[in-house]
Amino acid sequence: AQSVTQPDIHITVSEGASLELRCNYSYGATPYLFWYVQSPGQGLQLLLKYFSGDTLVQGIKGFEAEFKRSQSSFNLRKPSVHWSDAAEYFCAVGVSGGYNKLIFGAGTRLAVHP
Amino acid sequence: EAGVAQSPRYKIIEKRQSVAFWCNPISGHATLYWYQQILGQGPKLLIQFQNNGVVDDSQLPKDRFSAERLKGVDSTLKIQPAKLEDSAVYLCASSPAGGGGYNEQFFGPGTRLTVL
Numbered sequence: 001a002q003s004v005t006q007p008d009i010h011i012t013v014s015e016g017a018s019l020e021l022r023c024n025y026s027y028g029a030t031p032y033l034f035w036y037v038q039s040p041g042q043g044l045q046l047l048l049k050y051f052s053g054d055t056l057v058q059g060i061k062g063f064e065a066e067f068k069r070s071q072s073s074f075n076l077r078k079p080s081v082h083w084s085d086a087a088e089y090f091c092a093v094g095v096s097g098g099y100n101k102l103i104f105g106a107g108t109r110l111a112v113h114p
Numbered sequence: 115e116a117g118v119a120q121s122p123r124y125k126i127i128e129k130r131q132s133v134a135f136w137c138n139p140i141s142g143h144a145t146l147y148w149y150q151q152i153l154g155q156g157p158k159l160l161i162q163f164q165n166n167g168v169v170d171d172s173q174l175p176k177d178r179f180s181a182e183r184l185k186g187v188d189s190t191l192k193i194q195p196a197k198l199e200d201s202a203v204y205l206c207a208s209s210p211a212g213g214g215g216y217n218e219q220f221f222g223p224g225t226r227l228t229v230l
Binding site: 004009036041042043045046051090092094100101102104105107 | 147154159221224
């Protein structure tokens, strides 16, 4: 069965520090992979997505993610975190085959210290 | 382009009461999704419509939850009667259909339900 694991429930970083959020997926075929961000009281905003091709994908707000098939991972990175990046981050795998479906991880809550 | 609209944004009810949520998807999007997001968890798909037909409702608690999309545009999700464990954020999303591959989902702001 398809699943997504985000091992870190909470992460705290200092402003200006680098960030890496981990995501592991389980899916039988080549996955469609997504990272979403959710600020308090807001819906989900797409940061970036991987469908095929270059395994390093660039997203909005200076985020990037790298798809590693051998490790079934799709980790999210940012070289320098801003206080406004404090939010909850969700990794998701898209299941295709007629009707598109998203399966989400449990999320990682990011806190940023000044 | 207007995004996905949802109302109300917040709702507080007592257990055993009924409640309804409304969603208006992005114009022209054939596929509409309802998700339940319990605190501390990722969103879980409840039901998926393609136009006005249901294509996946395998995780919808059908004894108390119902949803409809009568004209293939906006949709209503209802809970009757509500239980304490229904306290969650209910997210609506829409996506275009067809074209092969995978179509991105666009999310609304959600409705936060508190059941007392």
